[in-house]
Amino acid sequence: MTDIPVIAVLGISIIVAIYSGKIARKAGLPSLIGYMILGTIMGTSVLSLITENSLNHLQFITDIALGFVAFTIGSELxxxxxxxxxxxxxxxILAESLAAFFLVAFAVYLLTSDLPMALIFGALAPASAPAGTVAVIQEYKARGTLTKALYAVVxxxxxxxxxxFGFSAALAVKLLRAESSEASVGLISSIMEPIKELGFSLGIGTILGFFFSALARKLRPLSELPALTFGFISLAIGLCIWLNLSLILTNLMVGFVLANTTPIRSSRKIVGQLRDYMPLLFILFFFLAGAHLNISALPALGLLGIVYMIARVAGLMGGAWLGAVMGKSETKIRKYLGLGILSQAGVAIGLSLMVRQMFSEIGSPHALEIGATVITTITATSIIFEIIGPICAKFALTRAGEIPKQNDLRV
Incomplete structure (x- = not known):
């Protein structure tokens, strides 16, 4: 008998995920935890009903979901x-990112006495996973200043x-090449790469946003707005893949420009129509995220992984508190914002894969060891952060009084 078509497995998974999400809600957890657990069971870690090859073919779903999440964030700004x-x-934003970088780098250096490794782990610490935070906000219909602040920060x-990461990776590469007495790429040219990526991502997102805004204002009937939105988000995603740009920042700028160049009623109409589709995208995104999880990586967590997690949490929460105090933000933002930004997954794993590639080109035993250690540790810690991040975000929003009681209790 031939293998079950992946589309059939995906269809069954969506149906079952709806109810696994409800079970998670009954346990007081965000629904996405249920989706991820089901994905882990169906994925390569347990039943292997969804294979690695199938996951590669379904990558476009993850890209589309991330694009919509980033667009939603931008439209709220x-x-x-x-x-x-x-x-x-x-x-x-400055304080939590820099505090996470310096605290993790310092802690890893104290543990390993390895400066290039410390720089890389420090550079990976600020990267977040906005999908988890946005999913919790939308599921519980959170509203308030903490919610708005979370949208901006993530x-x-x-x-x-x-x-x-660009600065730190360039410095780490220079140190490793100096160890092996190889000619190194100029520090400035290495640093310019991420800055160019950032600039092009924001620039293309801005241009697409203005085109989208101009067309959206004149489009009739309004029932065609979701199709126009899907078209622009898909175009932005495709350009990012083609040009190797940031999918999140580009789509965020599309939403940001739309929100600030169209009447409030029009932009809310567009975002409001999207909310009907977001639950399906969240089910697919977090189910596939669970299917990607390799739970066999957890035993490799080790002392380095534990130190990384503790230092990252302390840096993000401490930095967010310090920034809020310096900016005279209200009390609930000072107390709870740090809890809402702990998720970490795709961006950090993507950057760790870049580290492995860059360091393999150096070829020295030290560089190869760092590359392998980084990808193993970040994969393991991301599993933990993807689970605790949304739970902490829900706790923060609840304590801040921004989740209506009926939504917190609804199943």
């Missing part, structure tokens, strides 16, 4: 709202994370 939040948001901190 109205300049009027950001002005109300004040300079605290900028200070929070939207823009990945941009800063890419810049920090």
């Amino acid at each position: 109205n300049l009027r709202t950001l002005r109300k939040l004040g300079k605290g948001i900028v200070l929070i 939207g823009f901190d990945d941009g800063l994370a890419v810049i920090i």
Whole structure:
């Protein structure tokens, strides 16, 4: 008998995921935890009903879901709202990213006495996974200043994370090449690569956003707006894959430009129509995220992984608190924002794969060892952060009073 077609397995999984999400809700957890657990069971770690090859073919679903998440974040970042939040948001993003970098780098260096390794782990620490936070916000219909602040922070901190990674990776490569007495690529030219990626991502997103805004204002009937939205998000995703740009930042800018160049009623209409489709995208995204999880990596966590997790949590939470205090943000943002930004997955794993590739080109035993250690450790810690991140985000929003009681209890 031939293998079950992957589309049939995916269909069954969506149906079952709906109810696994409800079970998670009954346990007081976000539904996405149920989706991820089901994905892990169906994936290569347990039943292997969805193979590695199938996951590769389904990558476009993950890309589309991330594109919609980033667009949603951008559409929530109205300049009027950001002005109300004040300079605290900028200070929070800077403080939490830099604190995570320095604290993790310091902790890893104390443990290993390996400066290139410490720089790389520090550089990976600020990278977040916005999908988990956004899924919790939308599932529980959270509203308030903490919610708006979370949208801004998880939207823009990945941009800063890419810049920090560019600086740190370039310095680490220079140190490793110096060890093996090889000619090294110039530090400045290495640093410019992530800056160019950031600039092109924001630029293309801005251009697409203006085109989208112009067409959306004139489109009739309005029932065709979701199709137009899907078209622009898909175009942005395709350009990012083609040009090797940031999918998250590009789509975030499309949504940001739309929100700030169209009447509030029009932009809310577009985003409101998308909310009907987001639950399906979240089911698919987190189910596939679970299927990607390799739970056999957990035993490899080790002391280094534990130190990385503790230092990252301390850096993000401490930095967010410090930035909020410096920016005179309100009390609930100071107390709870750090809990809402702990998720880590795709961006960090992608950057760790880049590290392995860059260091394999150096070829020295030390470089190869760091590359292998980074990918193993980040894969293992991401499993933990993908589970605890959304749970902590829900806790933060609940304690801040931004989840309506009936939504918290609804199953």
